[in-house]
Amino acid sequence: MTMAQRSGRWSALAFGAGFEGALALVALLLGWMTGFFPFAGTPWTWGDGLLGVVGTLPLLLLFVLLVHWPIGPLVRIRAILQQTLLPFLAPCRVGDLALIALLAGVGEEMLFRGWMQPLVASWIGPVGGLLIASLLFGFAHYVSMAYLVIAAGIGVYLGLLWMVTGNLFAPIVTHALYDFVGLIYLLRVHRWGGSEAPDPIVPEDDDFTPIPTRKGPVSNQNGPILNQNGPISNQNRPKGEQEEMKAAYIEQTGPANVIQFGELPKPTISGNEVLVRVEAAALNPVDTYIRSGGIPMELPQPFIVGSDLAGVIEDVGPDVTERKVGERVWSTNLGSFGRQGTFAEYAAVDASWLRPISEGVDSKDAVAMALVGTTAHLGLFERAQLQAGEVFFINGGSGGVGSAAVQMAKIAGATVITTAGSEEKAAICRELGADHVLLYKSQDVAAEVAKIAPEGIDVYWETLREPNFEQIVGMIARNGRIVVMAGRDATPPFPVGPFYVKNASLLGLIMFAYDAEGQRKSAEDISRWMAEGKLRSRIDRVMPLAEAAEAHRIQEESTVAKSGSLSGKIVLVP
Structure with missing residues (x-):
């Protein structure tokens, strides 16, 4: 122990x-x-x-x-x-x-x-x-x-x-x-590691994209893969001849206080890997679910937490052709499926997962948009095929994915309708570009939408775990598309008749189903729009990497306990 x-x-x-x-x-x-x-x-x-x-x-x-x-x-x-x-x-x-x-x-x-x-x-x-x-x-x-x-x-x-x-x-x-x-x-x-792991909670203003459970061994060049609930062995950890770095890591899953901050070996690179000096890392709700064991997966030992980073390339492997030393880059989708996380001074990342940061964009802003921006882009343009002139609706426009989707839909030329739980959050949605913001606690959302869009909604993005599909199907237009991104165990009733006569589509979205190449177009648009000032990150606070455990506690208080204390991303800096 x-x-x-x-x-x-x-x-x-x-x-x-x-x-x-x-x-x-x-x-x-x-x-x-x-x-x-x-x-x-x-x-x-x-x-x-x-x-x-x-x-x-x-x-x-x-x-x-x-x-x-x-x-x-x-x-x-x-x-x-x-x-x-x-x-x-x-x-x-x-x-x-x-x-x-x-x-x-x-x-x-x-x-x-x-x-x-x-x-x-x-x-x-x-x-x-x-x-x-x-x-x-x-x-x-x-x-x-x-x-x-x-x-x-x-x-x-x-x-x-x-x-x-x-x-x-x-x-x-x-x-x-x-x-x-x-x-x-x-x-x-x-x-x-029982067989029935619960679905992580997805509050309305959360930015969680669930990871599918994966069984069996996962290959990882950074160290042995052990069951995430088992004891930790250090026998394969590189020894003292390697350089050291500061990192936030865990040796077992559990509450936020299992996160340790200390020295770990600085990663070495080979093949198509790139060594990145981390300037900023963003905290996502999914990071807390992986750390707590809420999403069961096998993790390297010890496991560096975190999934997003922004930084500067310090070295490249012999097979790397696209990236170069000194280039500023961002990445997401790390810290899962055998990949080490990002809460460290350095990270070894496969070059295919790195995206350039445009001139004039701060690393903290870039990393805060990484996961939520990629999720929003894939849902809007890869899955729903949103077009200019269409009507777009999303619950919780001030949340992580919501705030990115609102901005991207406006960039695409859509009319944007969203909901908020307070006047303060409604103001944020309007600042992001939403055309109509409905206060779901005091307004009849379906009735108000019918007034705004009599022909119905073309793309309806549902962020809630237990959707009311009878209401949703009644709100969508002919040939409408419904995007769902949460609730692995949810089994709500679905009105098949009213749905199919509208020639509508129901689209599931899971960001992690897309590999590095599948996310490339999203990354290119995100980087360009941020450079043009059309897409802005929402950062609640910046904290030192040494306070990673406290950052996890704050994130869980906001999402799991649903305090709503965060109005943007937590970004950590080494």
Whole structure:
């Protein structure tokens, strides 16, 4: 176990046990203040303990259903757990999890069933006490609306168990055992590479293009490929005769704090490879999914995180013909499928993946446009074949892909309609060139679109994971095209009849299906438009490379937790 693992284990144990234990103390204090002592009249008997064990079985059946039923809200819950709670608890041992689960059972049952439920029942009756305490129990576990409903239902079950037995001991045992078994199962799937990895969350204003799961060995010249959940071996790491460089890297998947910053061997090049001195690297949501293990893939060891870079060529391999030393370049699609990432002072990149940076374009701006710009260009012009004079619609025009698509559609001569969640984001969309911006929280989007484009939308770009296709098909024009780019596990209903009579097309888009040559035209247009000032990057903040772990935490807070705290890219500089 590495120092980072040990630190992560004790931090998780201290926080988990400390928080749950504190709930018990709060319950005792509130009981003393109100006269409703949590353990009043509780007989601690073996029979009640056995009843608590048996009472776990219905909850475990529910747990199996929640883990394996492939519907959108449950997939989202699994994704949230995989990317937040489970990576945080992953360093814990079985005994640690047992302690946390026990304290959760004791603390939460003392607070919600032992104190709150009888207190509220004394005011509005037993049923009211049960429902109010259960609802607040649900809110205390809120990660999504679906999870709130599920947690409230579990609260009702535990409350009924308390009411039937008149004994807090039974729900404590049920709660603790359920938490323990659930954590053990989920953490084994998360830690040892279970077959059901959740789809990463794609909020409306996100810029994530999902990577397809890939099984089997992946070739990589930089080092051995090991299973992303397994232990790390350094036996093949180049030794001290090589030059060193600073890099942000991981030796295991997990939460943001598994990222280490330190010395690694400076890469050597051969064949068609190019050595790039990195001037800037951009952070994408997909980088956090790979780092956390949310997207299972085999990674080199140690693995340098990051997928985009901009910098200067310092050396070229003997087979390189297109690139030259001193040239400024940008690249995307690194840091996956055996390729090392970009969060380092230097990177070895196959020359086919490098694109020239035009004169007058800053490296930070170039790298901030790399992934999102390529995705937008492929979707608009390769897949949807957007033409001048057509009407283009995209959800979330202030997001990463959204902001690039809005600008590119205007460059192509289309009328652009987009949505925003606030006046602030709407202003950003207008600044980017959107002709019409709809506030989806207060306006009827379909009705407003019908007024703007009576003949319908020619190209509709959907960024949401669970599209409402009935509404979308109603909004598109004859010969309209719908582009979807998110939701690997999504299975929304689709109105085949209304769709085919419009002679419409449904187009899937995954950027990583295109190789370096397939992305060349996109890169050429992006570089030219940026040089002409027609295409602008949106950068929220610039951070030093040494703060890569903090950058990942901020990115996850904005996308996974959906705080929306970012209004552009995070760019890191060595």
